[in-house]
Amino acid sequence: MKTPIPNYAYFRGKIVPYSEAKIGVMSHALNYGTAVFGGIRGYWNESEEELFIFRPTDHFKRLFNSAKLMVMDLGHTQQELIDLTVELLQTEGYRQDVYVRPMAYFSDQIIGVKLHDLQTEVTIFSVPFDKYVDNDTGAHVTFSSWRRVDDNMIPARTKVAGAYVNTAFIKTDAVRAGFDEALVLSADGHISEGSAENIFMMRDGLLITPPITDNILEGITRKTIIELAEQDLGMKVVQRSVDRTEVFICEELFMTGTAAAVTAITKVDHRVVGDGKMGPVTTKLRKLYDDAVRGKLKHHRDWNYPVYEKMMVKAK
Numbered sequence: 001m002k003t004p005i006p007n008y009a010y011f012r013g014k015i016v017p018y019s020e021a022k023i024g025v026m027s028h029a030l031n032y033g034t035a036v037f038g039g040i041r042g043y044w045n046e047s048e049e050e051l052f053i054f055r056p057t058d059h060f061k062r063l064f065n066s067a068k069l070m071v072m073d074l075g076h077t078q079q080e081l082i083d084l085t086v087e088l089l090q091t092e093g094y095r096q097d098v099y100v101r102p103m104a105y106f107s108d109q110i111i112g113v114k115l116h117d118l119q120t121e122v123t124i125f126s127v128p129f130d131k132y133v134d135n136d137t138g139a140h141v142t143f144s145s146w147r148r149v150d151d152n153m154i155p156a157r158t159k160v161a162g163a164y165v166n167t168a169f170i171k172t173d174a175v176r177a178g179f180d181e182a183l184v185l186s187a188d189g190h191i192s193e194g195s196a197e198n199i200f201m202m203r204d205g206l207l208i209t210p211p212i213t214d215n216i217l218e219g220i221t222r223k224t225i226i227e228l229a230e231q232d233l234g235m236k237v238v239q240r241s242v243d244r245t246e247v248f249i250c251e252e253l254f255m256t257g258t259a260a261a262v263t264a265i266t267k268v269d270h271r272v273v274g275d276g277k278m279g280p281v282t283t284k285l286r287k288l289y290d291d292a293v294r295g296k297l298k299h300h301r302d303w304n305y306p307v308y309e310k311m312m313v314k315a316k
C-alpha cells in the first residue's frame, strides 16, 4: 500500500504546506533515531458526518511518557497537542478514515550521541488510511528469529524511532518468508507481541494477553480490547506471560493495534489455530471495536474526540 502525501503538517509552531516541513540531514533524530512518535487514527462516521479521533488523551499521554524516558521537553501540554491535531485535521478537511502521526525529535544539527542539552521540535501530520494487514480475518504468522528489544536496552513500552529498527527486521523477514506478520519473543523466550501489534489468545475460555512487563508496547488498542471484553462481554482477561507453544494449542489468537485494529490469526508456522477460522470471541471483539472507534457505542463515547464539532474550518 502506497502512503499518500499529506497536504499540511504542523511544523515549527504552525500549520504549513507539507512541502515546507523539512529538516536538515544533520538532524540528531535522523542520525541517531532520537525521536518519539504516536500513531493515532481518526474514523469517519458517515451518518453523523463527523471524524472521530480515537482516544487521543491516551495516545498523547503515551507520547509524553516516551518523551519523558528520552529526556525530551515537548514544550506543549497534552491538550495543546490534541487541539493542534484537531486544527490540522480540519485544515485537511478529511471525510474518510485517517492516520495521525505526532512526533517529537531532537533537531540539533550536531555530531554526538546523547539525550541531554538538545532542542526538541514537535511535528504532526496525517494521511488517509485504510487497512494495515491485508489478511485481517485469517493472518498466517511465523515466529521471528529476532528477539524483542528489552526494557534495559531500548524500552519497548515507548514509541522511540530507533527501536523501530527491531520492528523493521521482524516485519521484513516475515513478509519475505511469505507470512503476513510475525510474533516476537522476549530474550527469556516468552511471547512479547507482533511487529507492531499486541497479542491476545483464548485458552480454555479465558482471554489471555502478555503483561506490560514482557517488553510490549503499552498498546491503546490492547487497553481498549481489555475494557470491551470485561465491560461489554463480561469476560475475564488475564495478563500473564505466554509460552511459545501455547499459541499452537489455543482456541483463538488475534493481534491488536491502531493500524491493524483486531486482526485474526488463523495459522502460526503452518499450524492451524483452533478450527482454522476466525473464532467467535475475535469476531465479537472486532465488531465491538469497529463500533467503538466510529462512535457507535454510546457508553464509550468518551473515547471519540470529534474533529468538526468545534468547527474552525468547514468539512469539504
Ligand code: PMP
Residues within 6 Å of the ligand: 039, 167, 193, 194, 195, 196, 197, 198, 216, 217, 218, 219, 220, 221, 222, 256, 257, 258, 259
Ligand atoms: N506494538 C508495537 C511495537 C507497535 O508499534 C504498536 C502500534 N502502535 C502496537 C504494539 C499496538 O499499539 P496501539 O494499539 O497503541 O496502536
